[in-house]
Amino acid sequence: MTQIEIPRPTSGDVVELIVEDHRLFESLLRELRDATADREAAREALSNVLIAHGEAEETEVYPKLRTKDAISDHEAEHGEEEHAEGNEKLLALLECKGTDTQKFDDAVEELAEALNHHIGEEEQTILNPARTEVSEQARQDLGERWAAMRNRLLDEGCGSVENVRRIVEEAHEEGLLPADDEDES
Template sequence: MDALELLAHDHRRVEQLFRDYRSAASDRQRRGVVELLVRELSRHAALEEMYVYPLAKQVFVDGGREIGEHLGEHLAVKETLLALDRLDEGDERTDELVARLRREVEEHVREEEEVFMPRLRASVSRRELDDLGRLLAQARQGVPTRPHPHAPDHPPALTLAGPVAAAYDRLRDRLQRRPRT
Protein backbone atom coordinates (compact mmCIF):
# COMPACT_ATOMS: atom_id res chain seq x y z
CA MET A 1 0.00 0.00 0.00
CA ASP A 2 1.17 3.50 -0.63
CA ALA A 3 1.20 5.91 2.32
CA LEU A 4 -2.22 7.38 1.64
CA GLU A 5 -3.82 3.96 1.20
CA LEU A 6 -2.26 2.87 4.49
CA LEU A 7 -3.65 5.94 6.28
CA ALA A 8 -7.10 5.39 4.77
CA HIS A 9 -6.93 1.77 5.93
CA ASP A 10 -6.22 3.07 9.45
CA HIS A 11 -9.30 5.28 9.15
CA ARG A 12 -11.48 2.27 8.25
CA ARG A 13 -10.04 0.30 11.19
CA VAL A 14 -10.94 3.10 13.61
CA GLU A 15 -14.44 3.39 12.14
CA GLN A 16 -14.86 -0.35 12.82
CA LEU A 17 -13.68 0.14 16.40
CA PHE A 18 -16.38 2.77 16.93
CA ARG A 19 -18.96 0.26 15.64
CA ASP A 20 -17.48 -2.38 17.95
CA TYR A 21 -17.84 -0.01 20.89
CA ARG A 22 -21.52 0.53 20.13
CA SER A 23 -22.19 -3.20 19.88
CA ALA A 24 -20.15 -4.23 22.95
CA ALA A 25 -22.21 -6.23 25.43
CA SER A 26 -20.38 -5.33 28.63
CA ASP A 27 -18.25 -2.70 30.32
CA ARG A 28 -15.27 -5.02 29.95
CA GLN A 29 -15.75 -5.28 26.17
CA ARG A 30 -16.24 -1.52 25.86
CA ARG A 31 -13.03 -0.92 27.84
CA GLY A 32 -11.16 -3.28 25.54
CA VAL A 33 -12.37 -1.33 22.52
CA VAL A 34 -11.39 1.96 24.18
CA GLU A 35 -7.88 0.63 24.75
CA LEU A 36 -7.66 -0.33 21.06
CA LEU A 37 -8.94 3.11 20.02
CA VAL A 38 -6.31 4.78 22.20
CA ARG A 39 -3.57 2.61 20.72
CA GLU A 40 -4.60 2.87 17.06
CA LEU A 41 -5.29 6.60 17.07
CA SER A 42 -2.09 7.37 18.98
CA ARG A 43 -0.02 5.37 16.50
CA HIS A 44 -1.81 6.90 13.51
CA ALA A 45 -1.30 10.46 14.77
CA ALA A 46 2.38 9.83 15.47
CA LEU A 47 2.96 8.43 11.97
CA GLU A 48 1.28 11.43 10.37
CA GLU A 49 3.20 13.88 12.52
CA MET A 50 6.58 12.21 12.04
CA TYR A 51 6.43 11.37 8.35
CA VAL A 52 3.39 12.55 6.40
CA TYR A 53 2.96 16.11 7.61
CA PRO A 54 6.61 17.07 7.14
CA LEU A 55 6.38 15.93 3.51
CA ALA A 56 3.17 17.89 2.96
CA LYS A 57 4.67 20.95 4.61
CA GLN A 58 7.51 20.81 2.06
CA VAL A 59 5.39 20.32 -1.05
CA PHE A 60 2.31 22.47 -0.30
CA VAL A 61 2.59 26.19 -0.98
CA ASP A 62 0.68 26.93 2.24
CA GLY A 63 1.93 23.80 3.99
CA GLY A 64 2.74 25.41 7.31
CA ARG A 65 -0.76 26.80 7.77
CA GLU A 66 -2.54 23.63 6.66
CA ILE A 67 -0.36 21.34 8.73
CA GLY A 68 -0.90 23.63 11.72
CA GLU A 69 -4.65 23.06 11.37
CA HIS A 70 -4.17 19.28 11.24
CA LEU A 71 -1.93 19.40 14.30
CA GLY A 72 -4.62 21.37 16.12
CA GLU A 73 -7.12 18.61 15.31
CA HIS A 74 -4.62 16.02 16.52
CA LEU A 75 -4.22 17.89 19.80
CA ALA A 76 -7.97 17.80 20.45
CA VAL A 77 -8.07 14.07 19.68
CA LYS A 78 -5.05 13.39 21.92
CA GLU A 79 -6.63 15.27 24.82
CA THR A 80 -9.82 13.21 24.48
CA LEU A 81 -7.77 10.01 24.18
CA LEU A 82 -5.84 10.92 27.32
CA ALA A 83 -9.08 11.49 29.22
CA LEU A 84 -10.39 8.11 28.02
CA ASP A 85 -7.13 6.37 28.83
CA ARG A 86 -7.33 7.57 32.44
CA LEU A 87 -10.84 6.18 33.03
CA ASP A 88 -11.53 2.88 34.71
CA GLU A 89 -13.70 0.15 33.25
CA GLY A 90 -17.37 1.06 33.65
CA ASP A 91 -16.79 4.78 34.27
CA GLU A 92 -19.97 6.69 33.44
CA ARG A 93 -18.03 9.31 31.44
CA THR A 94 -16.80 6.78 28.88
CA ASP A 95 -19.80 6.98 26.53
CA GLU A 96 -19.67 10.77 26.43
CA LEU A 97 -15.92 10.83 25.73
CA VAL A 98 -16.18 8.14 23.04
CA ALA A 99 -18.95 10.17 21.37
CA ARG A 100 -16.74 13.28 21.48
CA LEU A 101 -13.80 11.32 20.11
CA ARG A 102 -15.93 9.96 17.29
CA ARG A 103 -17.01 13.47 16.27
CA GLU A 104 -13.42 14.73 16.36
CA VAL A 105 -12.12 11.78 14.36
CA GLU A 106 -14.93 11.85 11.79
CA GLU A 107 -14.30 15.52 11.05
CA HIS A 108 -10.54 14.97 10.79
CA VAL A 109 -10.94 11.92 8.53
CA ARG A 110 -13.44 13.70 6.27
CA GLU A 111 -11.09 16.65 5.80
CA GLU A 112 -8.07 14.43 5.26
CA GLU A 113 -9.72 12.14 2.75
CA GLU A 114 -11.59 14.82 0.81
CA VAL A 115 -8.95 17.56 0.75
CA PHE A 116 -5.54 16.70 2.21
CA MET A 117 -4.94 13.26 0.69
CA PRO A 118 -5.98 14.14 -2.87
CA ARG A 119 -3.83 17.26 -2.68
CA LEU A 120 -0.81 15.32 -1.43
CA ARG A 121 -1.34 12.61 -4.06
CA ALA A 122 -1.28 15.31 -6.74
CA SER A 123 1.85 16.91 -5.28
CA VAL A 124 4.23 13.94 -5.02
CA SER A 125 5.13 11.02 -7.24
CA ARG A 126 3.68 7.54 -6.96
CA ARG A 127 7.14 6.27 -6.06
CA GLU A 128 7.43 8.73 -3.17
CA LEU A 129 4.05 7.59 -1.83
CA ASP A 130 5.07 3.94 -2.18
CA ASP A 131 8.36 4.58 -0.39
CA LEU A 132 6.57 6.50 2.33
CA GLY A 133 4.05 3.66 2.67
CA ARG A 134 6.86 1.17 3.28
CA LEU A 135 8.41 3.54 5.81
CA LEU A 136 5.09 3.97 7.65
CA ALA A 137 4.54 0.21 7.79
CA GLN A 138 8.00 -0.28 9.33
CA ALA A 139 7.74 2.70 11.67
CA ARG A 140 4.34 1.64 13.04
CA GLN A 141 6.04 -0.74 15.46
CA GLY A 142 8.17 2.00 17.00
CA VAL A 143 5.77 4.88 17.54
CA PRO A 144 3.90 5.82 20.73
CA THR A 145 0.82 3.78 21.61
CA ARG A 146 -0.61 6.33 24.05
CA PRO A 147 -1.58 9.97 23.61
CA HIS A 148 1.00 12.60 24.50
CA PRO A 149 -0.79 15.93 23.97
CA HIS A 150 2.03 17.96 25.52
CA ALA A 151 4.85 16.31 23.58
CA PRO A 152 6.37 17.92 20.48
CA ASP A 153 4.23 17.33 17.40
CA HIS A 154 6.71 18.01 14.60
CA PRO A 155 10.33 17.22 13.79
CA PRO A 156 13.03 17.57 14.89
CA ALA A 157 11.81 17.52 18.51
CA LEU A 158 9.22 14.83 17.72
CA THR A 159 11.91 12.68 16.13
CA LEU A 160 13.78 12.71 19.44
CA ALA A 161 10.80 12.42 21.79
CA GLY A 162 8.81 9.85 19.79
CA PRO A 163 11.03 6.81 20.37
CA VAL A 164 11.34 7.56 24.09
CA ALA A 165 7.57 7.90 24.44
CA ALA A 166 7.07 4.71 22.39
CA ALA A 167 9.38 2.68 24.64
CA TYR A 168 7.64 4.00 27.75
CA ASP A 169 4.20 3.29 26.25
CA ARG A 170 5.11 -0.27 25.32
CA LEU A 171 6.37 -0.96 28.82
CA ARG A 172 3.13 0.40 30.30
CA ASP A 173 1.11 -1.61 27.77
CA ARG A 174 2.84 -4.84 28.85
CA LEU A 175 2.55 -4.11 32.55
CA GLN A 176 -1.14 -3.30 32.20
CA ARG A 177 -1.73 -6.22 29.80
CA ARG A 178 -3.16 -3.95 27.13
CA PRO A 179 -4.33 -5.55 23.88
CA ARG A 180 -1.84 -5.58 21.03
CA THR A 181 -2.72 -4.84 17.43
Protein backbone atom coordinates in the same frame (compact mmCIF):
# COMPACT_ATOMS: atom_id res chain seq x y z
CA MET B 1 -9.83 -9.26 27.68
CA THR B 2 -9.44 -10.32 24.09
CA GLN B 3 -6.59 -8.85 22.07
CA ILE B 4 -7.74 -6.99 18.94
CA GLU B 5 -5.32 -7.59 16.10
CA ILE B 6 -4.11 -4.34 14.53
CA PRO B 7 -3.01 -4.75 10.90
CA ARG B 8 0.68 -4.00 10.41
CA PRO B 9 1.37 -3.23 6.78
CA THR B 10 5.02 -2.64 5.91
CA SER B 11 4.56 -1.04 2.49
CA GLY B 12 2.00 0.54 0.21
CA ASP B 13 0.75 3.90 -1.00
CA VAL B 14 0.79 6.14 2.08
CA VAL B 15 -2.61 7.60 1.17
CA GLU B 16 -4.23 4.16 1.03
CA LEU B 17 -2.52 3.05 4.26
CA ILE B 18 -3.77 6.12 6.11
CA VAL B 19 -7.31 5.68 4.76
CA GLU B 20 -7.26 2.00 5.85
CA ASP B 21 -6.41 3.16 9.39
CA HIS B 22 -9.27 5.67 9.24
CA ARG B 23 -11.69 2.82 8.49
CA LEU B 24 -10.15 0.86 11.39
CA PHE B 25 -10.77 3.83 13.73
CA GLU B 26 -14.42 3.90 12.66
CA SER B 27 -14.76 0.16 13.26
CA LEU B 28 -13.19 0.43 16.73
CA LEU B 29 -15.51 3.33 17.59
CA ARG B 30 -18.48 1.10 16.70
CA GLU B 31 -17.07 -1.54 19.07
CA LEU B 32 -16.76 1.07 21.82
CA ARG B 33 -20.44 1.95 21.40
CA ASP B 34 -21.53 -1.72 21.55
CA ALA B 35 -22.42 -2.75 25.10
CA THR B 36 -21.96 -6.44 24.16
CA ALA B 37 -18.43 -5.92 22.75
CA ASP B 38 -15.14 -6.15 24.62
CA ARG B 39 -14.95 -2.40 25.08
CA GLU B 40 -11.73 -2.59 27.08
CA ALA B 41 -9.98 -4.38 24.19
CA ALA B 42 -11.41 -1.88 21.68
CA ARG B 43 -10.28 1.06 23.84
CA GLU B 44 -6.76 -0.34 24.11
CA ALA B 45 -6.53 -1.09 20.37
CA LEU B 46 -7.88 2.32 19.38
CA SER B 47 -5.50 4.09 21.74
CA ASN B 48 -2.46 2.28 20.35
CA VAL B 49 -3.32 2.62 16.68
CA LEU B 50 -4.53 6.22 16.98
CA ILE B 51 -1.32 7.39 18.68
CA ALA B 52 0.98 5.39 16.37
CA HIS B 53 -0.91 6.63 13.29
CA GLY B 54 -0.87 10.32 14.26
CA GLU B 55 2.72 10.42 15.47
CA ALA B 56 3.91 8.70 12.27
CA GLU B 57 1.88 11.13 10.15
CA GLU B 58 3.31 14.19 11.89
CA THR B 59 6.88 12.87 11.70
CA GLU B 60 6.97 11.20 8.29
CA VAL B 61 4.06 12.39 6.15
CA TYR B 62 3.14 16.01 6.85
CA PRO B 63 6.73 17.38 6.51
CA LYS B 64 7.25 15.53 3.21
CA LEU B 65 3.92 16.73 1.78
CA ARG B 66 4.89 20.27 2.79
CA THR B 67 8.21 20.09 0.94
CA LYS B 68 6.44 18.73 -2.15
CA ASP B 69 3.95 21.63 -1.92
CA ALA B 70 1.04 19.17 -1.80
CA ILE B 71 -0.14 20.84 1.42
CA SER B 72 0.46 24.23 3.00
CA ASP B 73 2.05 24.90 6.37
CA HIS B 74 -1.43 25.87 7.58
CA GLU B 75 -2.95 22.52 6.54
CA ALA B 76 -0.16 20.57 8.24
CA GLU B 77 -0.44 22.67 11.40
CA HIS B 78 -4.23 22.30 11.40
CA GLY B 79 -3.82 18.52 11.08
CA GLU B 80 -1.48 18.53 14.07
CA GLU B 81 -3.95 20.63 16.10
CA GLU B 82 -6.70 18.15 15.29
CA HIS B 83 -4.44 15.24 16.31
CA ALA B 84 -3.82 17.02 19.62
CA GLU B 85 -7.56 17.56 20.11
CA GLY B 86 -8.25 13.89 19.36
CA ASN B 87 -5.48 12.82 21.73
CA GLU B 88 -7.01 14.97 24.48
CA LYS B 89 -10.40 13.27 23.92
CA LEU B 90 -8.64 9.88 23.86
CA LEU B 91 -7.02 10.66 27.22
CA ALA B 92 -10.44 11.42 28.72
CA LEU B 93 -11.64 8.03 27.43
CA LEU B 94 -8.58 6.22 28.82
CA GLU B 95 -9.09 7.85 32.22
CA CYS B 96 -12.63 6.45 32.56
CA LYS B 97 -12.56 3.76 35.26
CA GLY B 98 -15.08 1.39 33.70
CA THR B 99 -16.57 0.87 30.26
CA ASP B 100 -20.21 0.64 31.39
CA THR B 101 -20.79 4.19 32.61
CA GLN B 102 -22.41 7.28 31.12
CA LYS B 103 -19.05 9.03 31.49
CA PHE B 104 -17.49 6.35 29.24
CA ASP B 105 -20.28 6.64 26.65
CA ASP B 106 -19.93 10.44 26.63
CA ALA B 107 -16.14 10.17 26.25
CA VAL B 108 -16.61 7.78 23.29
CA GLU B 109 -18.95 10.23 21.59
CA GLU B 110 -16.62 13.20 22.15
CA LEU B 111 -13.70 11.23 20.72
CA ALA B 112 -15.85 10.04 17.80
CA GLU B 113 -16.90 13.60 17.01
CA ALA B 114 -13.29 14.88 16.99
CA LEU B 115 -12.05 11.87 15.00
CA ASN B 116 -14.80 11.93 12.39
CA HIS B 117 -14.25 15.65 11.83
CA HIS B 118 -10.50 15.14 11.43
CA ILE B 119 -10.84 12.11 9.15
CA GLY B 120 -13.18 13.96 6.79
CA GLU B 121 -11.00 17.04 6.68
CA GLU B 122 -7.71 15.14 6.33
CA GLU B 123 -9.02 12.95 3.52
CA GLN B 124 -10.19 16.05 1.61
CA THR B 125 -7.49 18.66 2.28
CA ILE B 126 -4.34 16.56 2.84
CA LEU B 127 -4.79 13.13 1.24
CA ASN B 128 -6.52 14.26 -1.96
CA PRO B 129 -3.69 16.69 -2.82
CA ALA B 130 -1.17 13.95 -1.97
CA ARG B 131 -2.92 11.67 -4.49
CA THR B 132 -2.61 14.23 -7.28
CA GLU B 133 0.53 16.24 -6.43
CA VAL B 134 2.90 13.51 -5.21
CA SER B 135 4.34 10.81 -7.47
CA GLU B 136 3.37 7.20 -6.94
CA GLN B 137 6.98 6.32 -6.08
CA ALA B 138 7.13 9.07 -3.45
CA ARG B 139 3.81 7.84 -1.95
CA GLN B 140 5.24 4.29 -1.83
CA ASP B 141 8.44 5.51 -0.13
CA LEU B 142 6.37 7.55 2.30
CA GLY B 143 4.13 4.55 2.96
CA GLU B 144 7.12 2.44 3.89
CA ARG B 145 8.52 5.06 6.26
CA TRP B 146 5.12 5.80 7.80
CA ALA B 147 4.36 2.09 8.31
CA ALA B 148 7.80 1.42 9.84
CA MET B 149 7.39 4.19 12.41
CA ARG B 150 3.75 3.27 13.10
CA ASN B 151 4.69 -0.39 13.69
CA ARG B 152 7.64 0.55 15.92
CA LEU B 153 5.35 2.76 18.04
CA LEU B 154 2.77 -0.05 18.25
CA ASP B 155 5.54 -2.40 19.48
CA GLU B 156 6.42 0.16 22.17
CA GLY B 157 2.83 0.29 23.49
CA CYS B 158 2.46 3.95 22.55
CA GLY B 159 -1.22 4.03 23.55
CA SER B 160 -0.59 3.67 27.29
CA VAL B 161 -2.41 6.23 29.42
CA GLU B 162 0.98 7.56 30.64
CA ASN B 163 2.24 8.11 27.09
CA VAL B 164 -1.03 9.70 25.92
CA ARG B 165 -0.95 12.00 28.96
CA ARG B 166 2.65 13.01 28.07
CA ILE B 167 1.67 13.69 24.42
CA VAL B 168 -1.32 15.83 25.50
CA GLU B 169 0.86 17.78 27.96
CA GLU B 170 3.41 18.44 25.18
CA ALA B 171 0.61 19.62 22.87
CA HIS B 172 -0.49 22.11 25.56
CA GLU B 173 3.10 23.33 25.96
CA GLU B 174 3.48 23.72 22.16
CA GLY B 175 0.26 25.74 21.99
CA LEU B 176 -1.56 23.14 19.87
CA LEU B 177 -4.31 22.96 22.51
CA PRO B 178 -5.94 25.86 24.36
CA ALA B 179 -5.05 26.34 28.01
CA ASP B 180 -7.46 24.44 30.26
CA ASP B 181 -9.21 27.65 31.34
CA GLU B 182 -9.93 28.48 27.66
CA ASP B 183 -11.76 25.18 27.03
CA GLU B 184 -15.00 26.39 28.56
CA SER B 185 -15.43 29.43 26.31
